[in-house]
Amino acid sequence: MRKAKIHKFPYDVVGLGICAVDYLCRLPHYPHLDEKTELTEFSMQGGGPVPTALVTLARLGAKVSYLGKVGDDEGGRFVKESLEREGVDSHGLVVSSGDRTPRAFVWIDGSSGLRSISADRTGLRNLQPKEISQDLIASGRYLLIDGKETEAALRAARWSRQSGAEVVLDVGSRRDKMEQLLGLTDYLVVSESFALQFGETAAEEAAARFLFGFGPKVVVVTLGHKGSVCLSREGLFRQRAFTVPVVDTTGAGDVFHGAFLYGLLRDWKLRRTVRFASAVAAIKCGKMGGQVGIPTLVQTEEFLSGH
Amino acid sequence: MRKAKIHKFPYDVVGLGICAVDYLCRLPHYPHLDEKTELTEFSMQGGGPVPTALVTLARLGAKVSYLGKVGDDEGGRFVKESLEREGVDSHGLVVSSGDRTPRAFVWIDGSSGLRSISADRTGLRNLQPKEISQDLIASGRYLLIDGKETEAALRAARWSRQSGAEVVLDVGSRRDKMEQLLGLTDYLVVSESFALQFGETAAEEAAARFLFGFGPKVVVVTLGHKGSVCLSREGLFRQRAFTVPVVDTTGAGDVFHGAFLYGLLRDWKLRRTVRFASAVAAIKCGKMGGQVGIPTLVQTEEFLSGH
Numbered sequence A, B: 001m002r003k004a005k006i007h008k009f010p011y012d013v014v015g016l017g018i019c020a021v022d023y024l025c026r027l028p029h030y031p032h033l034d035e036k037t038e039l040t041e042f043s044m045q046g047g048g049p050v051p052t053a054l055v056t057l058a059r060l061g062a063k064v065s066y067l068g069k070v071g072d073d074e075g076g077r078f079v080k081e082s083l084e085r086e087g088v089d090s091h092g093l094v095v096s097s098g099d100r101t102p103r104a105f106v107w108i109d110g111s112s113g114l115r116s117i118s119a120d121r122t123g124l125r126n127l128q129p130k131e132i133s134q135d136l137i138a139s140g141r142y143l144l145i146d147g148k149e150t151e152a153a154l155r156a157a158r159w160s161r162q163s164g165a166e167v168v169l170d171v172g173s174r175r176d177k178m179e180q181l182l183g184l185t186d187y188l189v190v191s192e193s194f195a196l197q198f199g200e201t202a203a204e205e206a207a208a209r210f211l212f213g214f215g216p217k218v219v220v221v222t223l224g225h226k227g228s229v230c231l232s233r234e235g236l237f238r239q240r241a242f243t244v245p246v247v248d249t250t251g252a253g254d255v256f257h258g259a260f261l262y263g264l265l266r267d268w269k270l271r272r273t274v275r276f277a278s279a280v281a282a283i284k285c286g287k288m289g290g291q292v293g294i295p296t297l298v299q300t301e302e303f304l305s306g307h
Helices: A049-060 A074-085 A149-160 A178-183 A194-200 A204-212 A254-263 A272-286 A297-305 B048-062 B072-087 B151-163 B178-181 B193-199 B204-212 B250-265 B269-282 B297-305
Strands: A011-016 A020-027 A037-040 A039-049 A064-069 A069-071 A092-096 A103-109 A115-118 A142-148 A166-170 A187-191 A218-222 A227-230 A235-239 B011-016 B020-029 B036-038 B041-047 B064-067 B067-070 B094-096 B101-107 B115-120 B140-146 B164-169 B188-190 B218-222 B228-232 B235-239
Touching: A011 A049, A011 A149, A020 A074, A020 B115, A039 A049, A039 A074, A049 A074, A049 A166, A049 A254, A049 B094, A049 B250, A069 A074, A092 B250, A103 B101, A142 A254, A149 A166, A149 A178, A166 A254, A166 B151, A187 A194, A187 A254, A187 B067, A194 A204, A194 A218, A204 A218, A204 A227, A218 A254, A218 A272, A227 A272, A235 A272, A254 A272, A272 A297, B011 B048, B011 B151, B011 B250, B020 B072, B041 B048, B041 B072, B048 B064, B048 B072, B048 B140, B048 B151, B048 B164, B048 B250, B067 B072, B140 B151, B140 B250, B151 B164, B151 B178, B164 B250, B188 B193, B188 B250, B193 B204, B193 B218, B204 B218, B204 B228, B218 B250, B218 B269, B228 B269, B250 B269, B269 B297
Parallel strands: A011 A064, A011 A142, A020 A103, A037 B115, A069 A092, A115 B036, A142 A166, A166 A187, A187 A218, B011 B064, B011 B140, B020 B101, B067 B094, B140 B164, B164 B188, B188 B218
Antiparallel strands: A020 A039, A103 A115, A218 A227, A227 A235, B020 B041, B101 B115, B218 B228, B228 B235
């Protein structure tokens, strides 16, 4: 068992992972192959799983810092400015000379609000473990990592555990060293598609149990409009999704992560935390893009009191 | 009957229509709705039907000028620079203050080379007839117009006819005043999807005959990998498509227009012109994007001599 050191963390959450500039296109319908469409609405927003979760935390009132990498281009400046505007500290952001900041092209089906994403990470080198600061990592009460900056995430997760912090992992597709990452994870929150693929099963509860076997103390599998499944030593429960008008589901999972971490910071019980995270993610879907629609704490409490 | 004035035109072709910055994403496969993919190759190129046709003409050796509108943004500068690099005159380009240059997001299926396009024209006002110069329009032996800048195109087509020039129309979807545009058109070159939709038929030859009834002296319907159909007073003929390895079909129709105009400039017979245009369009498909793969005259002649 790790012993939690008793000291004050400068940040509630430090997040490490990829970022992106999201190019969001709202379309009359999702085009079939070889079709031309004219979009009805366009928006450019900061994106990426960890940055979007951190923006969620900042909007809810938490103190957060982001550690990641951008190119020395317009996209990189856009990412930095949008984090700072949201109150997300970015002094650990690494600007990689000659590289291109990742982009995600998002095509949103106007009728269902579902989206498809083409992500471009071909122009940026990975974050290296030597590029991250142990001081910054150790300054967070929680560490949020994704599965894409694997080497840096492994180093950071070890440092966080040494400093008595807990680790939350968001992972979307199978990568090298996944088992090592899972072994360093306290809270695993993943999408249904990853859980089923990784667990090689069609049953979400079986997938959650399989992932639980790798060591996390809590596993949450998010199921989109079907809600989520949460498994811990106290057992398994399901949270339904809130029924809301959906404009765009982009970033809903990322926002769920941020709001879930907020519940951890408040020491809420798991059920309350998962219900809260579901609400924040649902509200976000009312606006186009991953970040614009993220609510404040007051807005979320109002929403929850009406549901 | 119009009387062709005998005077030298400063430009072989003047083109008027929309432009765009193309964001090209090559994907392992075309994603279904609600799927995330990582692209394998990214490219940013100048795009738009008329600009791409003009770049084709320039690369083949013709003297061309472009008349269109961009925003006062990075995209607008990119469009202007890429035209100038290709030797396309752009002194008639209108820079619209506060507007956003159109973009097209192109998702290319890595296995078939077929693509889908989401075009963003929400941030730019249309080109107004008062924004175009009669002198510039009258300086082209041919005028190439698209169906999207309708008011400006109608004005320009009338001026061109007054100056003894001929009008080539490229149109991709039904618009207001389409009949007026068709009535001012000498050469109509359109895609199968437009021809079938406009002609309300499933038969391409019937669609060509229907379009011919609006006044053009030549109608060409391009059919992708099935080749093309060409109808004139001398009758109808078909041109097969050349069999080539396809990386990306983006812009193939636009390139066909440019190469078709090149045949008109050389006073070639229709059959030779259409075969030449098919070859140039086919060669283009060997590279990603609408413009990078456009061949020179020598490259096209080499290709044709081997087929």
